[in-house]
Amino acid sequence: xxELSIAQGLVDVVTAxxxxxxxxxxxxxxxxxxxxxxxxxxALEFSYDLVTEGTxxxxxxxxxxxxxxxxxCVRCDAEHALPGVNRFRCPVCDTPSADIRRxxxxxxxxxxxxxxxxxxxxxxxxxxxxxANPIS
Ligand SMILES: [Zn+2]
Numbered sequence: 645x646x647e648l649s650i651a652q653g654l655v656d657v658v659t660a661x662x663x664x665x666x667x668x669x670x671x672x673x674x675x676x677x678x679x680x681x682x683x684x685x686x687a688l689e690f691s692y693d694l695v696t697e698g699t700x701x702x703x704x705x706x707x708x709x710x711x712x713x714x715x716x717c718v719r720c721d722a723e724h725a726l727p728g729v730n731r732f733r734c735p736v737c738d739t740p741s742a743d744i745r746r747x748x749x750x751x752x753x754x755x756x757x758x759x760x761x762x763x764x765x766x767x768x769x770x771x772x773x774x775x776a777n778p779i780s
Pocket of ligand 1: 717718719720721734735736737738739
């Protein structure tokens with residue numbers, strides 16, 4: 645399962661960051677997941693529970709922030725969010741666009757950690773997703 649290896653990678657990155665900061669426990673992990681990232685949120689949450697067992701992340705919450713797709717339209721000279729994943733046309737003027745600005749991300753955006761003091765970290769780490777992109 646694709647999500648299992650992503651969850652494992654996430655645990656590795658978070659563990660490294662938490663260890664670096666001297667945290668004893670990870671409380672909450674915030675992840676931005678683009679709709680084109682190929683990651684299924686439900687499967688990732690399930691995998692997360694499995695791979696966090698026995699780690700600093702055990703019992704922590706995974707908050708997945710769904711990132712819609714946004715394209716840049718040359719005609720409008722503006723960025724527009726798309727309502728779905730099947731139609732790469734400007735929602736305003738209907739010009740086709742392959743210039744995708746958002747929606748592919750798989751980013752660790754925030755961590756909430758326990759000890760020594762309450763720490764909030766914004767490592768800004770990015771995962772590169774190796775899954776095939778369905779549209780390019
Ligand atoms: Zn447009």
